Amino acid sequence: MVFNRPYRASREQDNLVAVLDSGHIQGDGRFTDSASAKLKAISGAPYVLLTTSCTSALEMAALLLELSPDDEVIVPSFGFPAVATSMALRGATCVFADIDSDTGNLDPHSVAAALTERTKAVVVIHYGGVAADMEGLLALGDAHGIAIVEDNAHGLGGTWRGHGLGTIGKMGTLSFHDTKNVQCGEGGALLLSDEVLMERAGIIRDKGTDRAQFLRGGIDKYSWQDIGSSYSPSELNAAMLDAQLDEFASIQAARLRVWEMYAAALPDWAQRNDIRLMTAPADCQHTAHLYYVRTPTERHRDSLIDHLAVRGIPASFHYVPLDSSPGGLKLGRTPVPCVRTAEFAATVVRLPIWPGLSDAQVTKVVEAVTSFAV
Numbered sequence: 001m002v003f004n005r006p007y008r009a010s011r012e013q014d015n016l017v018a019v020l021d022s023g024h025i026q027g028d029g030r031f032t033d034s035a036s037a038k039l040k041a042i043s044g045a046p047y048v049l050l051t052t053s054c055t056s057a058l059e060m061a062a063l064l065l066e067l068s069p070d071d072e073v074i075v076p077s078f079g080f081p082a083v084a085t086s087m088a089l090r091g092a093t094c095v096f097a098d099i100d101s102d103t104g105n106l107d108p109h110s111v112a113a114a115l116t117e118r119t120k121a122v123v124v125i126h127y128g129g130v131a132a133d134m135e136g137l138l139a140l141g142d143a144h145g146i147a148i149v150e151d152n153a154h155g156l157g158g159t160w161r162g163h164g165l166g167t168i169g170k171m172g173t174l175s176f177h178d179t180k181n182v183q184c185g186e187g188g189a190l191l192l193s194d195e196v197l198m199e200r201a202g203i204i205r206d207k208g209t210d211r212a213q214f215l216r217g218g219i220d221k222y223s224w225q226d227i228g229s230s231y232s233p234s235e236l237n238a239a240m241l242d243a244q245l246d247e248f249a250s251i252q253a254a255r256l257r258v259w260e261m262y263a264a265a266l267p268d269w270a271q272r273n274d275i276r277l278m279t280a281p282a283d284c285q286h287t288a289h290l291y292y293v294r295t296p297t298e299r300h301r302d303s304l305i306d307h308l309a310v311r312g313i314p315a316s317f318h319y320v321p322l323d324s325s326p327g328g329l330k331l332g333r334t335p336v337p338c339v340r341t342a343e344f345a346a347t348v349v350r351l352p353i354w355p356g357l358s359d360a361q362v363t364k365v366v367e368a369v370t371s372f373a374v
């Protein structure tokens with residue numbers, strides 16, 4: 001059994017051959033258009049730009065925020081390094097805030113305690129595709145004039161109070177890395193709702209030029225306009241992504257099925273052993289990107305992972321806290337110790353979850369997990 005198997009969609013190969021035969025291999029061809037339209041429909045975002053990764057979408061967000069070395073950006077300490085490094089790349093200081101122990105998501109109270117006059121933005125991750133407390137974060141953003149950026153690498157298709165994750169803040173990002181629900185090897189997207197921001201984003205994505213407008217026929221030549229970089233994926237990536245998005249509903253349903261099987265099978269064992277199971281608040285639809293359990297202590301986490309490994313089940317811990325990592329110490333600061341992050345990171349164990357996991361395999365995981373006693 002593997003921990004994750006990147007999904008393969010049935011039309012992938014045909015799409016890839018079609019790109020090769022078409023001679024249009026560079027970005028912004030018909031598969032980029034098609035995949036972008038599908039992402040708009042799934043997320044509800046008015047504007048979608050495909051990028052080479054979620055990290056590059058976060059870099060674009062940092063450029064659109066016009067971050068400078070005078071600015072601070074609050075990010076969760078329990079998070080993937082890209083949330084921090086994309087902001088640090090603009091010279092901004094990363095300020096680490098703590099999480100809510102129930103969800104692993106950024107805690108608005110911790111964000112409030114980390115605010116200063118220099119705070120320009122907050123980057124939030126919807127961990128596992130479970131919505132963060134957006135009410136609390138939006139209230140802080142409105143009260144202090146701070147942009148909320150959603151790193152929605154886990155949560156395409158998820159919702160918070162009916163709103164698509166990634167469309168609630170000022171900007172949202174997606175990842176199509178091969179560890180994500182929908183994948184094209186390496187890829188991402190930037191979700192926007194503001195037309196002016198979208199115009200600027202198109203320039204930033206295209207080497208600082210207005211080439212996109214030129215290709216649409218709006219102008220008769222293109223030129224250098226602004227700072228930018230090269231963030232468009234090739235049509236090969238877009239073609240693979242487009243094939244995956246055709247099967248989005250069945251990918252999500254298959255993952256949710258595995259998630260629900262774990263959620264139904266583990267509560268008695270969890271209660272007996274002081275284990276906490278992954279949960280999602282009632283006002284959000286999660287995406288079954290992860291299924292995790294939390295052990296009472298770090299020692300129990302290590303012994304559960306070993307116990308599963310011996311039985312042929314790959315299981316894994318997750319993020320190393322950013323605030324105490326070498327990059328965090330060098331490029332950020334931590335006004336209030338992130339104790340819940342440290343505790344969450346030390347006790348989380350992720351179980352295998354991917355669409356092709358058979359009932360027999362899920363049963364095997366459940367048997368191995370429930371034969372572990374704290």
Ligand SMILES: *Cc1c(COP(=O)(O)O)cnc(C)c1O
Pocket residue numbers: 052053054055056079080082083125151153154174175176177186187188
């Ligand atoms: C995977 C991931 C990223 C990075 O995605 P890439 O597409 O590999 O750049 C960023 N944030 C989170 C939360 C992720 O899980």
